[in-house]
Amino acid sequence: MDEVLRVENLWKSYGETSVLRGVSFEVKRGEVKVIMGPSGAGKSTLLRCINLLVKPDRGRILLEGREIYPKPYDAIHRIRQRIGFVFQSFNLFLHMTVLDNVRVGLVKVKKLSKEEATKIAIEALRMVGIGPELWNKYPAQLSGGQQQRVAIARAIAMNPSIMLMDEPTSALDPELVGEVLNVIRDLAARRMTMVIVTHEIDFAIDVADEILVIDDGKIVERGKPQEIISNPKHPRTRRFLERLKRRVDHGLR
């Protein structure tokens, strides 16, 4: 099984506003796809459609060759176990310690024993560089970068087939962006299959096997990172990239 995710002609609108207008792409095992595009282009909605947090209007989604939309092969909550999701605003469970945040899915959803869950959780936390001194802290006691790394650990502990990341560094202070990007680079090096929405160009060039540029609900351009960055074909891509570069030049990132 080589293909982990296939999205075919996905449409979604909220009332009069169509957010996705026929998006299609596929992700092979071990591949990293980076999605870029201006805000409001439909990037977050696309990711939320893939793990069925948002119900698409039409189209087709297959996970590891099996249909999950429109006719899910299994209960949706069981399908979601196979899809890791990392949110822009971390969304850690505020009433749980770091360790419990990573453990809770293993214990409650996967029904592992507490010992097994703890072992896996600690392994995941070490992978994202969260040491024992933080395991019993609560999310509010952590920096944004630490919270996002815990959130990544929470997702990878579930051993998903694919990880979806929705602007994982957009809510972070600039000095904390690097530590999170390094963790994601590390995951890419371990051949974790990922779809990442980001505005970080350098990072995208680094990790992406392919960049998809979305605007106005459609994929307007796709290709190898270098091709897209150095020689964008679509005028919208050009404008979008110029805006991003200008932000970098002004140190506004």
Added chain:
Amino acid sequence: MVFINIKVIQDYGPVILSGIGNTLILTFGGFGMGLVFGALLAFAQCFGRGIVRRVATAIEESLRSIPLLVLMLLIFFGLPELGISLSPVQSAILAIGLRSMAYQSQILRSAISAIPYGQVEAALSLGMTKAQLFSTLIAPQAFRIALPGLVNQFTIDLKDTSIAYAIGVSELFTQSIHVAQVTLNYLTPLLFVGSIYFVMTFSTSTIANYLYRKFSIPGLGEASHG
């Protein structure tokens, strides 16, 4: 000028204090009933659809709009006309419980809706069922957020047990009025019973503060300290 007649307290203090049992029965009975049914009502309002949700809202709104005294008299004097006779204590518990239910459902409902939706999405994306989502995220967080409001409602229920005087339940306030009528001294028994209510509400809030500290989590329900 003597405010407190010590002799009245010496002679009749025990008579007044004998009402404490009924006061506690009404408080815990009414608050307990309010918590159980208030939780159901909040649940129906947050997660119910269509008719269930509208009925729950209608029950809450109407019970919050009727004065407790009216409610209590309706139950005690009105229900027998429909063939349902309840004792004074039962009527008082029911009235306090219904009113408490309406307010507690509101407290719990706002606590549930105060949970950031992002955490709900995170729980769902881990693969939790709705039941798991409720037991691992919504219930524990909503309880902590609701705690100060629930404690406040408890002290209101405690003080409002005095309204059961109107249907002749021999609780603290009723006893103090009886003493006043016998001794023709109102100031002393009323100040005495007032101080008993004060001691009870004050110790409740002291215990509550201990609970807030015990259950407090950084970044969650900060308002409980305020």
